[in-house]
Amino acid sequence: MADHGTADRRLRLGIAGLGRGFMAMRATLSRHPRVVLAGAADPREEARRRFAADCGAPAHATVEELCADPTLDAVYVATPHQFHAAHVALAAAAGKHILVEKPMALTLEEAGAMIAAADAAGVHLIVGHTHGFDAPILRARDLIAGGEYGAVRMITAMDYTDFLYRPRRPEELATERGGGVMFNQAPHQVDVVRLLGGGLVRSVRAVTGAWDQARPTEGAYSALLTFENGAVATLTYSGYAHFDSDEFCGWVGESGQPKDPERYGQARRLLGRVAGPDDEAAFKSTRIYGGADEPPGAFPDDPPFHQHFGVVVVSCDRADLRPTPRGVLVYGDADRHLDPLPPPTVPRAEVLDELCAAVLDGRPPVHGGAWGLATLEVCLAMLRSAREGREVTLSRQVAVPGNAPIFSRGRPDGVPGMAASPELGSR
Amino acid sequence: MADHGTADRRLRLGIAGLGRGFMAMRATLSRHPRVVLAGAADPREEARRRFAADCGAPAHATVEELCADPTLDAVYVATPHQFHAAHVALAAAAGKHILVEKPMALTLEEAGAMIAAADAAGVHLIVGHTHGFDAPILRARDLIAGGEYGAVRMITAMDYTDFLYRPRRPEELATERGGGVMFNQAPHQVDVVRLLGGGLVRSVRAVTGAWDQARPTEGAYSALLTFENGAVATLTYSGYAHFDSDEFCGWVGESGQPKDPERYGQARRLLGRVAGPDDEAAFKSTRIYGGADEPPGAFPDDPPFHQHFGVVVVSCDRADLRPTPRGVLVYGDADRHLDPLPPPTVPRAEVLDELCAAVLDGRPPVHGGAWGLATLEVCLAMLRSAREGREVTLSRQVAVPGNAPIFSRGRPDGVPGMAASPELGSR
Numbered sequence: 001m002a003d004h005g006t007a008d009r010r011l012r013l014g015i016a017g018l019g020r021g022f023m024a025m026r027a028t029l030s031r032h033p034r035v036v037l038a039g040a041a042d043p044r045e046e047a048r049r050r051f052a053a054d055c056g057a058p059a060h061a062t063v064e065e066l067c068a069d070p071t072l073d074a075v076y077v078a079t080p081h082q083f084h085a086a087h088v089a090l091a092a093a094a095g096k097h098i099l100v101e102k103p104m105a106l107t108l109e110e111a112g113a114m115i116a117a118a119d120a121a122g123v124h125l126i127v128g129h130t131h132g133f134d135a136p137i138l139r140a141r142d143l144i145a146g147g148e149y150g151a152v153r154m155i156t157a158m159d160y161t162d163f164l165y166r167p168r169r170p171e172e173l174a175t176e177r178g179g180g181v182m183f184n185q186a187p188h189q190v191d192v193v194r195l196l197g198g199g200l201v202r203s204v205r206a207v208t209g210a211w212d213q214a215r216p217t218e219g220a221y222s223a224l225l226t227f228e229n230g231a232v233a234t235l236t237y238s239g240y241a242h243f244d245s246d247e248f249c250g251w252v253g254e255s256g257q258p259k260d261p262e263r264y265g266q267a268r269r270l271l272g273r274v275a276g277p278d279d280e281a282a283f284k285s286t287r288i289y290g291g292a293d294e295p296p297g298a299f300p301d302d303p304p305f306h307q308h309f310g311v312v313v314v315s316c317d318r319a320d321l322r323p324t325p326r327g328v329l330v331y332g333d334a335d336r337h338l339d340p341l342p343p344p345t346v347p348r349a350e351v352l353d354e355l356c357a358a359v360l361d362g363r364p365p366v367h368g369g370a371w372g373l374a375t376l377e378v379c380l381a382m383l384r385s386a387r388e389g390r391e392v393t394l395s396r397q398v399a400v401p402g403n404a405p406i407f408s409r410g411r412p413d414g415v416p417g418m419a420a421s422p423e424l425g426s427r
Numbered sequence: 428m429a430d431h432g433t434a435d436r437r438l439r440l441g442i443a444g445l446g447r448g449f450m451a452m453r454a455t456l457s458r459h460p461r462v463v464l465a466g467a468a469d470p471r472e473e474a475r476r477r478f479a480a481d482c483g484a485p486a487h488a489t490v491e492e493l494c495a496d497p498t499l500d501a502v503y504v505a506t507p508h509q510f511h512a513a514h515v516a517l518a519a520a521a522g523k524h525i526l527v528e529k530p531m532a533l534t535l536e537e538a539g540a541m542i543a544a545a546d547a548a549g550v551h552l553i554v555g556h557t558h559g560f561d562a563p564i565l566r567a568r569d570l571i572a573g574g575e576y577g578a579v580r581m582i583t584a585m586d587y588t589d590f591l592y593r594p595r596r597p598e599e600l601a602t603e604r605g606g607g608v609m610f611n612q613a614p615h616q617v618d619v620v621r622l623l624g625g626g627l628v629r630s631v632r633a634v635t636g637a638w639d640q641a642r643p644t645e646g647a648y649s650a651l652l653t654f655e656n657g658a659v660a661t662l663t664y665s666g667y668a669h670f671d672s673d674e675f676c677g678w679v680g681e682s683g684q685p686k687d688p689e690r691y692g693q694a695r696r697l698l699g700r701v702a703g704p705d706d707e708a709a710f711k712s713t714r715i716y717g718g719a720d721e722p723p724g725a726f727p728d729d730p731p732f733h734q735h736f737g738v739v740v741v742s743c744d745r746a747d748l749r750p751t752p753r754g755v756l757v758y759g760d761a762d763r764h765l766d767p768l769p770p771p772t773v774p775r776a777e778v779l780d781e782l783c784a785a786v787l788d789g790r791p792p793v794h795g796g797a798w799g800l801a802t803l804e805v806c807l808a809m810l811r812s813a814r815e816g817r818e819v820t821l822s823r824q825v826a827v828p829g830n831a832p833i834f835s836r837g838r839p840d841g842v843p844g845m846a847a848s849p850e851l852g853s854r
């Protein structure tokens with residue numbers, strides 16, 4: 001590990017996998033004040049060439065080579081799911097702190113091995129990005145922890161997107177290889193709901209849906225979760241590109257960008273142009289980082305609003321809280337108000353905030369390995385509940401650590417992940 | 428039973444119970460072209476006086492006397508829940524057709540006895556009003572039955588209201604006497620969801636919430652229902668007067684009236700003026716039909732929009748359908764459109780349409796006794812599931828009868844429950 005002074009120490013981060021996960025984080029990675037983008041690994045030569053040009057940092061063909069770089073503090077594992085376990089093991093063995101993309105892994109065994117590897121190496125392991133890091137979710141959780149509104153009783157989460165009709169590699173449409181919404185979208189919603197509900201899910205009853213034979217993996221689910229503390233949550237997700245719940249989010253899209261409702265049906269229309277699975281994979285690869293047709297605005301660099309994962313309503317004893325792209329709506333006994341959040345300066349800064357706070361400031365992460373494993377356990381339980389037609393009881397859950405504020409009051413000074421605003425925390 | 432010619436035969440209807448149930452139906456009852464409001468029964472003298480003056484029809488002190496009137500064809504039982512069984516038995520014994528308010532009864536035994544009594548007397552028994560009669564729900568069901576959009580796969584229903592903070596009689600806050608949202612609100616949402624899902628619920632997992640010790644009955648629930656046909660539904664309800672889901676319904680209220688979002692917190696404010704349970708019951712009684720302070724616009728006579736029960740999204744293979752106060756939003760593969768409904772001419776006309784169609788035209792009702800019992804079975808199963816912390820399997824469910832259109836194409840000509848419009852059924 002590199003040796004830095006503590007004053008304005010910055011985290012030297014290497015990227016494993018220059019795909020869409022990386023693209024969604026690119027603006028943050030290059031602009032976060034506490035991070036230096038210091039290397040990458042990807043088997044695709046065009047991606048390496050592009051990275052070297054964009055970032056002026058070395059790009060390797062393998063994760064092994066990346067991890068061998070002694071100047072790196074940490075590695076962001078954003079390779080396809082099936083490689084997460086192996087790449088985390090490599091990074092841990094090299095003494096690097098680790099940020100690994102969701103889903104943490106495909107099985108609890110893999111996730112357990114990843115935690116053990118990080119523990120053995122004495123490095124931090126954080127699982128993200130998920131939308132459980134979104135500033136409005138963290139802020140809602142802090143409002144809950146503050147106690148003013150009483151206990152969390154009931155959570156409703158719903159998200160309707162076009163997920164299943166975005167261009168895919170074949171494995172992304174095969175559940176047993178980590179495809180479909182249970183591995184790719186449920187981790188977001190479950191992370192959100194677990195954070196707000198305290199973390200300790202007791203039981204899961206779910207029904208999953210795979211309604212389109214041409215894309216034979218789960219595209220939808222409904223689930224009811226009970227928590228140890230008595231709270232209940234219902235989660236609904238559909239990626240079938242019909243109703244779009246951004247209609248209930250002021251037409252702000254998942255990435256915090258304004259969305260044009262008139263572009264209805266676009267995902268299916270674009271996909272209609274591809275001739276089959278190979279063509280679709282090729283189409284996807286041209287749109288990836290370094291690809292010929294990489295859409296410039298695929299992920300907005302400066303979204304005016306916060307990211308979100310659909311509608312979330314948290315019912316507490318004395319208020320309902322509704323995280324939105326502009327802040328947290330608080331519906332109290334006597335009145336309602338927006339607990340506003342200043343616009344983000346870079347999207348997804350919260351993930352790097354947490355990584356830097358852990359590595360540089362010694363602040364234990366919220367979304368650590370045990371947390372990520374617990375979220376995976378819920379997702380796998382949803383699949384099992386649906387398959388077996390019964391409620392599934394959980395055993396690997398962990399609580400949100402402590403009652404200390406995670407977001408606004410807990411952010412280290414001088415980490416401007418968001419535009420400064422006199423409104424912050426105001427009523 | 429009165430003997431009428433068939434040409435323009437009208438149904439002579441007597442009302443048992445002149446409370447808020449009746450008030451919600453009053454405009455319809457007095458203006459429906461196939462109904463004559465021909466009598467009433469209520470122990471409250473002021474209500475009888477008011478009814479005689481309003482309607483020019485006899486008002487009796489007891490349901491027995493009402494049922495003894497040989498000129499009546501049918502009785503609308505809108506007395507408090509605990510009397511439904513006895514009053515249905517009286518009406519059936521007198522050979523009257525019956526419309527009974529939701530909840531049909533407090534137990535399945537009572538509901539079974541009511542069905543048996545109606546069968547023995549050879550009279551129709553219809554359970555309503557519920558929001559399962561709302562024109563947009565019936566229209567959505569017809570769109571489903573039409574087959575164009577494929578099978579129903581997943582339903583999401585959520586409703587957030589101020590139900591628990593409306594003025595109540597003490598029994599309305601005691602679950603074992605039929606109080607709380609499980610007996611008073613769940614029947615609406617379950618009726619809606621059963622109609623759209625085909626009717627045959629297989630299992631129920633639910634958690635109920637009684638969060639306010641000052642009003643110690645259920646004010647909220649979350650439930651996951653599976654159907655025999657493989658569909659799943661999640662139902663969420665909160666009556667705790669915080670978030671108001673009319674925000675997602677274009678600020679149209681449950682009765683189809685425009686709603687002023689600035690009146691936030693009004694239910695709790697009004698209730699804050701009463702001193703205790705007796706005072707609250709007295710306050711409620713002054714606001715009832717014939718009472719001193721009966722609010723003139725408690726139920727709008729001419730709502731510009733259709734009634735609703737919150738957000739409902741029905742996901743089918745090839746479209747999501749969303750019943751709204753203006754019609755059914757159809758989110759298809761390629762585009763979306765509103766399947767518009769002309770505004771109602773009288774609210775809740777659909778209930779009387781179904782009653783008249785059954786009695787006058789011999790058209791079997793959708794919301795008959797067996798249907799109502801099945802809805803009650805789901806509501807009771809939700810209570811049991813919550814109490815016992817497990818999934819409950821059902822055994823008394825019935826399917827939506829046939830695939831014939833219920834609403835638009837099935838309405839007998841010349842029953843203008845809605846304003847004529849060239850748009851009806853158009854795309």
Ligand SMILES: NC(=O)c1ccc[n+]([C@@H]2O[C@H](COP(=O)([O-])OP(=O)(O)OC[C@H]3O[C@@H](n4cnc5c(N)ncnc54)[C@H](O)[C@@H]3O)[C@@H](O)[C@H]2O)c1
Nearest residue numbers: 017018019020021041042043078079080081101102103129
């Ligand atoms: N949190 C989010 O919002 C989000 C968004 C997108 C992706 N992701 C996650 O990121 C991960 C990657 O998904 P994606 O959509 O970016 O896939 P992708 O196919 O777009 O990109 C994967 C990248 O990894 C590279 N790669 C493949 N094998 C590799 C190896 N052995 N070593 C190094 N690089 C390798 C590929 O060449 C490609 O550049 C997944 O786990 C996914 O769930 C998360």
Ligand SMILES: NC(=O)c1ccc[n+]([C@@H]2O[C@H](COP(=O)([O-])OP(=O)(O)OC[C@H]3O[C@@H](n4cnc5c(N)ncnc54)[C@H](O)[C@@H]3O)[C@@H](O)[C@H]2O)c1
Nearest residue numbers: 444445446447448468469470505506507508528529530556
């Ligand atoms: N579908 C709906 O939207 C809706 C709305 C309101 C009420 N309801 C239903 O209507 C029924 C009545 O509830 P409510 O809110 O009108 O109650 P309420 O207290 O407002 O009215 C009940 C009425 O019945 C009268 N009554 C009491 N005992 C009687 C008896 N033995 N014989 C005749 N009349 C008697 C009372 O004097 C009163 O006028 C309930 O089952 C309720 O669920 C349905």
